[in-house]
Amino acid sequence: MALHLNLLHEEILEQRQRQRDPLKIGMMVLAGFGALLFLYYMFCAYRTLEIKSRLSAIERNWTKIEPEVTAAQKRVAELEGVIKTTRSLDDYIENRFFWAPFLQRVSHCVPPNTQLINLEASVLDENKGISVSLEGVAAGREPRSVAEDLRQMLIEQLGHAYNGVKVEFKTLEDLDTIVNVGGTNMPMAHYLLGINLHPGPMAKSAASPTPDHTRKQ
Amino acid sequence: MSLPKLTKDQVQKLAFSAIGFVFLLYVYFTFFLGPLNRSRAAMLVTIQDRQSKLDASKDEMKKAVSLEKQALTATNRFAALRALNPEGAPIAWFPPRIKTFFANHQIDKAVARLENSAAFKEAELSGWMKYTWMIDLPQADFASIGTAIAELENTEPLLSITRLHIQTLASQPQFQHVELAAASTIEKR
Numbered sequence: 001m002a003l004h005l006n007l008l009h010e011e012i013l014e015q016r017q018r019q020r021d022p023l024k025i026g027m028m029v030l031a032g033f034g035a036l037l038f039l040y041y042m043f044c045a046y047r048t049l050e051i052k053s054r055l056s057a058i059e060r061n062w063t064k065i066e067p068e069v070t071a072a073q074k075r076v077a078e079l080e081g082v083i084k085t086t087r088s089l090d091d092y093i094e095n096r097f098f099w100a101p102f103l104q105r106v107s108h109c110v111p112p113n114t115q116l117i118n119l120e121a122s123v124l125d126e127n128k129g130i131s132v133s134l135e136g137v138a139a140g141r142e143p144r145s146v147a148e149d150l151r152q153m154l155i156e157q158l159g160h161a162y163n164g165v166k167v168e169f170k171t172l173e174d175l176d177t178i179v180n181v182g183g184t185n186m187p188m189a190h191y192l193l194g195i196n197l198h199p200g201p202m203a204k205s206a207a208s209p210t211p212d213h214t215r216k217q
Numbered sequence: 218m219s220l221p222k223l224t225k226d227q228v229q230k231l232a233f234s235a236i237g238f239v240f241l242l243y244v245y246f247t248f249f250l251g252p253l254n255r256s257r258a259a260m261l262v263t264i265q266d267r268q269s270k271l272d273a274s275k276d277e278m279k280k281a282v283s284l285e286k287q288a289l290t291a292t293n294r295f296a297a298l299r300a301l302n303p304e305g306a307p308i309a310w311f312p313p314r315i316k317t318f319f320a321n322h323q324i325d326k327a328v329a330r331l332e333n334s335a336a337f338k339e340a341e342l343s344g345w346m347k348y349t350w351m352i353d354l355p356q357a358d359f360a361s362i363g364t365a366i367a368e369l370e371n372t373e374p375l376l377s378i379t380r381l382h383i384q385t386l387a388s389q390p391q392f393q394h395v396e397l398a399a400a401s402t403i404e405k406r
Contacts, residue, residue: 022223023230030238037245044250048257055260058267069274072281079281079288084341086291089298089375092402096377100367107359115385122380122398 097123097130097199105161106134109153113146113181114138129164132195139179143189147172151193162197170194301375302403307331307348311401315352322365324357332398345404349379354395356386362395375402 006012018024099121110116118135134154138146151167158165171192178185223231303310312329319327332349354362362383369376380398 021227023227023234026231026234030234034241041245041249041253044253044257048253048260051257051260051264055264055267058264058271062267062271065271065274069270069277072274072278076277076281076284079284079292081341082295083288083291085344086295086298088339088341089345089402090294092377093374096370098370099378099381100363100370103359103363103366107363116383117385119381119383121382123377 101161102130102132102158105157106154109150109157110136111146111150111153113140113186114150129196129198130162132197133170134193134195135191136193137175137188137190139181139186139188141186143174143187144172147189147191150191154193154195158195158197162199164196164198166194166196168194298375299404301373302401304406307334307401307403311348311350315350318369319354319357319365322361322368324354324361324365326355328353328355337402342402345402348401348403350399350401352397352399354397356389356392357395358392359383362393366397373401376400 102121106116106119114136115138116134116136119132121130121132124131136147136150138144138150140146147169151169154167155165158167169191171190173190175188175190177188179188180186308331311331315329316327319325329350329352332351334346334348337343337345337347357365366378370378377400378397379400380396382396384394386392386394
């Protein structure tokens with residue numbers, strides 16, 4: 001068996017001690033950890049760059065589309081406004097009270113021996129109906145019954161077209177004046193009729209007809 | 218393996234290294250990784266936001282196209298209603314127009330004067346004004362006024378007669394004195 005002599009024992013020991021130097025080992029561990037952190041940072045930076053490129057692509061897309069979208073939104077708002085306004089105007093138009101059919105019906109009710117002197121009519125606020133005041137004179141053997149006939153006729157005729165028709169005498173009084181109707185002298189009565197009515201569906205939707213040439217008596 | 222005995226110098230170095238390591242970590246997370254993550258999170262939020270806007274914009278465009286088709290009738294009707302009234306101040310064109318209208322029905326001396334004007338309460342009619350006119354017809358016969366009112370109501374859909382007063386003329390019983398209060402809806406221009 002060969003004999004080995006280690007003449008560099010101290011140097012080798014010193015070298016081993018240098019290799020096991022904790023500071024050196026710590027520095028190496030630190031460097032390794034630093035490298036890991038750096039790699040992780042690079043990985044994160046790469047992901048961020050990728051997201052950034054995605055974002056810029058979407059931004060480009062959005063920039064391209066945005067004017068069209070804004071224009072479309074503006075147009076939608078405009079169209080919705082037009083639709084609402086048109087609907088409101090149509091409601092306004094349809095809710096008007098048509099006076100021509102009313103006048104036509106009144107003229108049909110007036111018999112030859114009565115005369116209307118004054119007609120005052122108005123649309124009550126908030127669609128509460130129509131208020132009419134009719135003033136006139138009636139002639140006949142029984143002038144009061146002639147006026148009553150007119151009232152009944154008005155109720156009947158207006159009742160066909162309107163809802164809630166009320167025709168009431170505000171005044172009905174005999175006059176001293178005698179009038180000659182068809183060669184016969186007849187007494188006269190003065191009347192004031194109050195009419196209240198609500199426009200029915202027929203009156204709302206039907207446009208005004210051209211009245212015939214029935215003259216006011 | 219037993220740990221080698223450290224010299225004072227080595228302990229100092231190790232302590233400084235440990236402090237440096239902690240500082241390095243602090244710098245790394247605060248100034249490098251933290252801002253990077255924050256910016257990435259912010260970008261992701263922006264992407265989501267933009268993406269939802271893009272998706273909504275597609276719906277918006279589709280809605281605009283379909284609404285355009287649906288609103289065709291309304292837009293035509295609206296244009297027709299707008300065209301009923303000419304440009305300019307109503308006080309300038311309405312009275313002559315009414316005068317001409319009644320003159321065409323053999324009713325002369327028609328006078329229209331502006332009573333008042335007011336805005337509508339409804340938000341959708343904010344672009345329109347209601348003008349109230351008093352129309353005075355000192356001499357008209359019942360048949361003519363009936364025909365004229367019928368035509369006025371049919372040809373002027375935005376005009377509504379709110380009050381009517383017909384009175385027999387004592388001097389000429391065949392004629393009546395007529396007063397109309399009419400509300401016309403006119404676009405603000």
